[in-house]
Amino acid sequence: MDELREVMITTDEIKTDEYLINMGPQHPSTHGVLRLLVQLEGEIVHNVQPHIGYIHSGIEKMAESLSYPQIGHLTDRMDYLSAHQNNEAVALCVENALQVEVPDRVKYIRTIMSELSRLASHQLWWCVMGMDMGALTTFFYGLRDREDILDIFEETCGARLTVNYSIPGGLMFDIHPNFQRDVKAFIKKFKTKLPEYDRLLSGNVIFTERTKGVGFLSKEDAIAYGVTGPTGRASGFACDLRKHRPYSAYDKVNFKEILSDVGDTYARYQVRMAEMWESMSIIEQLIDNIPEGDYAVKMKGVVKLPEGEFYQRVETARGEFGVFIVSDGKKNPYRVKFRSPGFSNLFAINHIAKGWKIADLVAIMSTFDLVIPDIDR
């Protein structure tokens, strides 16, 4: 309460009917322990101040006392919906530092896995977005289809969420014999289910009234705030690393970078929906062409990076994820920094939500696809 009072006193232009409320840390639409200090006049949002730190787990500091293969499993727990891409970023960073070339098979499988987890992440985002808007039905439909992907993960990686599948040097296991069959069956099934999503939510009049023309983010502001991923691309910021800085097998596939120049909440929604089709097309192009070969290269028992600074970035479901490793030649890194997409995206919220109603703030936050441990790692 003292903190609230302090903000009340220090803000100059307080009018009599302006007040502050805490949205969170325990709020169903923040999807985790995120606290937004919202300054309101009636229903109109004047200022949103995100307060983070409620779920800080100190992963960067922990990584300094772990060896390089051990860091990967911690990144599962940051952005748990993009666990594959996070693992891949650490693996690629270490491989680049050691100048290890992984077999093509590894690259193909990593790409398929990344796209599958992007699909799973977007499915969860879609169903939760409907739930935030008050349409609980969507929640069951999204989770129903996500279950199929998680079953594929469970069969091949041994875990459903915290997979720890891409490790420095390759993969933890080879793919399961049923993997290709299951993925093809899933793609075939989901192609009939995705139009169902559109019928349920995309055209719904209540949904479109609440999202169309709400919460604009211009391209310049997106670049200035470092907003990446589907959120940035909805504002016209061409930031898809899969296209512009291809890694793994992304240079071998044809796909479109989904861009929209509208920049409102509905555009962010549509970009993600279109990305699901693109992800499916990428998987279809690769799934039958996985080359034969080893699933990992032999690494030394103790992985030591040469002295220096190494950076690797990948495109997760939320945007650009970067791993920065400073090595002093020992088996533990000297410093590890993770550039998480959620953190940069979140802090554009004050700019976007200003002047809109508090109910629109929920819609805007929903299309940001926030994962709190990713913001507050």
Next chain:
Amino acid sequence: MKSIISYITEILKGIWTLLTGMKVTAKYFFTPWKHVTQQYPENRKTLKIAERFRGEVIMPHNENNEHKCTGCGICEINCPNGSIEIITKSLILEDGKKKRAIDQHIYHLGMCTFCNLCVKACPTGAIVMGQNFEHAVWDRSTLTKVLNQPGSKIMEGVKD
């Protein structure tokens, strides 16, 4: 007049979009045999868990109560959370030489993140991942387990 017509068409269009969504839910309402839910605690016998599923670390023993663990401690080094503690003892062989052997392979299930690094690193394949996932207990001290069974010894021919 025009505004009234557009107002009414807007309403009708809106209702139509709602009905389109309702059609999807109605389809599933009248085809309940397509349900995807599982009756979990009741279907334990038919529940299929993937063979690679990482539920807990176990040490398989054969029928003579023998395992493959040499007590080398590589799993302990590879564990990122300190979930594994290796306590060794030294055995005196028949020819008078001393040999290291496992006394207790202590596994803290409550600290484990199921990353598979210990299983991957084990040179003799002594520990594997088990599929049991029902780990809820009343007392957390029961989460600390000793993986090698009492009275067990190392299998013939396993060397480190």
